[in-house]
Amino acid sequence: MINKSELIKYFLLEADDCLNVLVEGTEELETKGYNKSTIESLFRATHTLKGSASIVKFNKITMLSHKLEDLFEALLNGEINYDNSLIYHIRNVINLIVALVNEVHEAGEEKSEIEKEVIELIDNILNKKEIPAVQQKSVIFDALPVTDNVRVELKVIENIFASLSEVLVQKNTITDKEKELFHIVEEISNSGKKLLKEITDFSDMYWLSTYERGQKVIDSFFVDFSDLEFDRYDEYHIFLRKIQEITNDITEGINSLFIFSENLSSHFKSLGREINYLKDSLIEIRMIPIGKLLHRLSEAIKENAKDIGKAVEIDIKGAEIKIDKPVFDSLYEPIIHILRNAIQHGIESFEERIKKGKEQTGHIKIDVKKEGKYIVIAIKDDGRGIDIDKVKEIAVQKGLISSEYTSFISEEEILSYIFVPGFSTSDEIDFQSGRGMGLNIVKTAISKLKGTIEVFSELDKETTFIIKIPQSLTISNLLIFSSHNLDFAIPINYIEEILTLEDFPQALEERSINHKNRIIPVKIFSEIFFSLNGKALQKGYIIVFNFSGIRKGLIVDEILGHEEATVHNFGKFLEGLTQYLGYFISGKGSPRYVIDPLKLFEEEFIFTGLSDKITESFIYSGSVLVVDDSISVRKTLQSVLEAKKLRVYTAKDGVEALNLLERNKVDMVVTDLEMPVMHGYELISRLRKDARFKNLPIIVLTSRGTKKHEEKAFELGADGYIVKPFDEKAIEEEILDRLKLL
Amino acid sequence: MSEEIKETEKSYCVFGIGEREFLIPKESVMQVLDVTRIFPIPGAPDYIVGALPVRGKIIPAVDLAKVYNIERLNYSDNKLLVIDVKGEKIGILSDITPFFVNFESDIVVEDFIDPEKLFEQLKVSSQKPAEKRDDK
Numbered sequence: 068m069i070n071k072s073e074l075i076k077y078f079l080l081e082a083d084d085c086l087n088v089l090v091e092g093t094e095e096l097e098t099k100g101y102n103k104s105t106i107e108s109l110f111r112a113t114h115t116l117k118g119s120a121s122i123v124k125f126n127k128i129t130m131l132s133h134k135l136e137d138l139f140e141a142l143l144n145g146e147i148n149y150d151n152s153l154i155y156h157i158r159n160v161i162n163l164i165v166a167l168v169n170e171v172h173e174a175g176e177e178k179s180e181i182e183k184e185v186i187e188l189i190d191n192i193l194n195k196k197e198i199p200a201v202q203q204k205s206v207i208f209d210a211l212p213v214t215d216n217v218r219v220e221l222k223v224i225e226n227i228f229a230s231l232s233e234v235l236v237q238k239n240t241i242t243d244k245e246k247e248l249f250h251i252v253e254e255i256s257n258s259g260k261k262l263l264k265e266i267t268d269f270s271d272m273y274w275l276s277t278y279e280r281g282q283k284v285i286d287s288f289f290v291d292f293s294d295l296e297f298d299r300y301d302e303y304h305i306f307l308r309k310i311q312e313i314t315n316d317i318t319e320g321i322n323s324l325f326i327f328s329e330n331l332s333s334h335f336k337s338l339g340r341e342i343n344y345l346k347d348s349l350i351e352i353r354m355i356p357i358g359k360l361l362h363r364l365s366e367a368i369k370e371n372a373k374d375i376g377k378a379v380e381i382d383i384k385g386a387e388i389k390i391d392k393p394v395f396d397s398l399y400e401p402i403i404h405i406l407r408n409a410i411q412h413g414i415e416s417f418e419e420r421i422k423k424g425k426e427q428t429g430h431i432k433i434d435v436k437k438e439g440k441y442i443v444i445a446i447k448d449d450g451r452g453i454d455i456d457k458v459k460e461i462a463v464q465k466g467l468i469s470s471e472y473t474s475f476i477s478e479e480e481i482l483s484y485i486f487v488p489g490f491s492t493s494d495e496i497d498f499q500s501g502r503g504m505g506l507n508i509v510k511t512a513i514s515k516l517k518g519t520i521e522v523f524s525e526l527d528k529e530t531t532f533i534i535k536i537p538q539s540l541t542i543s544n545l546l547i548f549s550s551h552n553l554d555f556a557i558p559i560n561y562i563e564e565i566l567t568l569e570d571f572p573q574a575l576e577e578r579s580i581n582h583k584n585r586i587i588p589v590k591i592f593s594e595i596f597f598s599l600n601g602k603a604l605q606k607g608y609i610i611v612f613n614f615s616g617i618r619k620g621l622i623v624d625e626i627l628g629h630e631e632a633t634v635h636n637f638g639k640f641l642e643g644l645t646q647y648l649g650y651f652i653s654g655k656g657s658p659r660y661v662i663d664p665l666k667l668f669e670e671e672f673i674f675t676g677l678s679d680k681i682t683e684s685f686i687y688s689g690s691v692l693v694v695d696d697s698i699s700v701r702k703t704l705q706s707v708l709e710a711k712k713l714r715v716y717t718a719k720d721g722v723e724a725l726n727l728l729e730r731n732k733v734d735m736v737v738t739d740l741e742m743p744v745m746h747g748y749e750l751i752s753r754l755r756k757d758a759r760f761k762n763l764p765i766i767v768l769t770s771r772g773t774k775k776h777e778e779k780a781f782e783l784g785a786d787g788y789i790v791k792p793f794d795e796k797a798i799e800e801e802i803l804d805r806l807k808l809l
Numbered sequence: 810m811s812e813e814i815k816e817t818e819k820s821y822c823v824f825g826i827g828e829r830e831f832l833i834p835k836e837s838v839m840q841v842l843d844v845t846r847i848f849p850i851p852g853a854p855d856y857i858v859g860a861l862p863v864r865g866k867i868i869p870a871v872d873l874a875k876v877y878n879i880e881r882l883n884y885s886d887n888k889l890l891v892i893d894v895k896g897e898k899i900g901i902l903s904d905i906t907p908f909f910v911n912f913e914s915d916i917v918v919e920d921f922i923d924p925e926k927l928f929e930q931l932k933v934s935s936q937k938p939a940e941k942r943d944d945k
Contacts, residue, residue, distance in 0.1 A: 232865060233864065233865045236865045553848060553849065553851070596851040596852060597851055635865075635866060635867075638869075638897050638898075639895070639897050639932065640869055640894075640897050640899055640928065640931075640932045640933065641850070641853070641857075641869055641932075641933050642932075642933065643932065643933030643934045644850065644852055644853060644933050646852055647852075650860075650867055652862050652865050652866070652867070656862055657846075657848060657862065658848050658860050658862050658867050660850065660851075
């Protein structure tokens with residue numbers, strides 16, 4: 068439960084607003100006379116005040132505002148004719164409310180009693196529809212409580228955010244420049260040192276070599292005053308001296324430059340820290356405790372439940388956790404949707420609950436937790452749960468899953484189909500125990516928040532929705548990757564893991580990977596965005612996304628790292644580019660386009676649920692690994708076998724074959740004998756030594772037709788022997804018939 | 810040459826593409842930028858040659874040569890004329906440095922570009938996800 072003092076804080080903020088409206092409104096009525104819109108705003112203010120006071124159970128304020136509300140309503144409906152003398156009574160009531168609010172402010176509770184006459188007076192007005200004469204003409208308003216809060220329009224904060232993101236870009240640029248500066252300083256200092264050394268060496272030499280001459284010169288100074296050598300020596304001497312002095316100056320200069328740049332960089336660092344601090348506190352300003360939303364919702368839901376003859380208790384944990392204002396606003400819809408579903412379809416009727424041995428009152432637990440930069444909201448009800456078989460049935464009916472392989476799909480994945488648009492709306496009555504009702508709306512809303520939603524359920528016991536959303540929308544956590552000299556980013560929250568392409572050499576060819584017993588369809592980024600043939604890719608990474616249980620892979624060329632950034636919208640001119648969520652500018656000044664991963668795979672989940680690729684993989688009647696160093700043999704055999712509905716893997720030598728067998732389920736191996744790296748005999752003997760492949764059928768397909776070769780193969784453990792060139796009949800007998808026996 | 814603009818005159822900004830010149834109302838011109846590097850936006854129509862980062866934001870660069878099918882002689886000395894349409898900044902590539910002219914307001918100018926119409930005509934409408942484009 069949200070703590071009371073927090074709630075009182077909100078109440079006071081709200082009351083402050085409402086009272087302001089009331090005071091201003093009455094003043095306006097007094098000066099300008101009757102005005103419908105003024106009365107309307109007064110009516111709304113009293114209504115809000117009543118509601119918010121009732122949450123914190125300030126009954127007196129609730130009652131007083133209720134009376135006022137009735138009065139304004141009567142005025143609006145024309146039941147009472149407006150008269151300026153009403154102002155007096157209204158003011159009296161408002162003053163009472165102000166006094167009570169002041170008390171709440173100071174002591175946290177209502178203290179004074181309400182004068183009965185005031186209430187009676189209003190009741191009288193309402194009942195008799197006439198306004199009693201006023202004894203006193205003017206009532207001065209009591210001073211409103213002074214709060215130490217400042218209300219700022221969200222737009223103002225948004226503007227600050229905009230300049231902050233600019234500052235962040237500048238900061239990144241400065242950090243880059245700083246490195247450059249260090250580089251330059253280092254270069255100068257190195258060259259300076261070299262210069263100094265050269266000059267010192269030179270002058271040392273000079274001094275030594277001229278010392279004797281110098282003696283002579285000094286001598287000659289006395290002997291021959293006009294000696295040319297003396298003059299030349301002197302100029303040289305002075306020049307050298309000057310150079311030395313200059314060099315010393317330069318060295319000193321370089322040293323102070325060095326110290327200066329060190330200093331500067333420490334200033335940059337503290338500036339960076341301050342900017343980060345500023346960023347965090349700004350985000351904090353925009354944050355609202357989630358309890359404010361949950362509390363409001365749970366009150367409404369409890370009422371709702373009562374209306375349909377059910378009783379629920381809602382338990383909220385982690386109400387103090389704060390979320391960004393836009394996130395807060397957009398969470399309202401999805402959460403109320405889930406809660407409504409819970410009371411309508413989840414929580415059973417009294418009789419049903421008793422029959423099931425459950426407590427009469429249903430329980431809904433809302434548990435909010437902070438996980439790093441994410442908020443995890445778990446909403447759990449102890450109702451009927453979701454009937455997985457029914458979900459499966461409907462998914463099959465709707466053609467989302469093909470009936471042949473429903474048994475292969477994990478419960479988690481089946482449940483995720485309830486989020487597919489139009490999943491259950493058509494046969495609502497049939498689908499009582501499940502809840503598809505508009506859950507795709509929930510999912511869309513959560514996705515817009517760059518969040519994810521998952522569902523877990525146990526039939527007749529409970530259903531849990533887990534929503535994971537970023538705490539703040541302004542700063543996103545992004546994975547940066549590059550492709551064709553452009554940088555792209557993708558929100559990190561959908562990313563489950565990153566694999567290297569090298570471990571899945573088949574991925575480019577097959578457009579799917581088999582990872583952790585899941586067939587995950589993959590797409591190649593450069594194909595989608597640059598219309599290039601992705602098969603040429605040598606190196607790369609597979610980003611595995613988890614969209615509420617449905618996994619998809621994306622192959623990218625290079626991953627640059629991870630960054631936090633403010634994502635800008637593309638604007639109206641480019642808004643049709645829906646494959647992007649927006650962009651941000653990197654520290655280097657180049658734009659990075661943020662990809663919407665949902666759009667990337669959209670067609671698959673919205674229209675078919677699953678791509679044809681995986682559908683195929685489930686209808687193969689078996690799988691064969693063809694090992695041959697000749698591509699034409701591999702290709703011919705592959706097409707022959709695929710025509711027989713077989714899944715065909717290919718390898719060009721024994722080593723590749725062994726690697727493939729580690730990762731894929733293979734029903735049969737067809738191998739050549741002569742191959743590079745590892746030949747067929749070795750492959751056969753290795754396979755036979757491995758307990759896992761002891762009984763795996765191995766057929767030799769070779770151009771060596773001699774008895775000797777054949778015997779050797781059987782000796783090592785081969786099951787069949789086909790001599791090239793092969794015909795369909797041999798394939799049929801040796802491969803297909805054998806597979807049918809399996 | 811800052812002459813006073815007569816009441817009856819209207820100011821235009823002239824920019825050029827290939828051999829042609831276009832006029833656009835002076836009021837909608839924000840600034841003229843030197844084109845340093847334009848970053849292509851994959852998936853955008855071919856007349857949007859890319860984005861130019863300016864002060865933490867990007868300005869889409871539109872090449873009207875692709876829209877009006879104008880042959881270009883050379884690409885050197887490109888300027889980006891940034892116009893403001895309903896608060897959105899759009900850049901138009903110009904082969905010449907744009908300059909301003911005044912005309913009597915009753916003169917009907919040829920090759921006049923209405924920024925709002927241009928915006929509506931060229932804005933990227935919603936398309937299928939990850940629509941492919943010819944990458945030349």
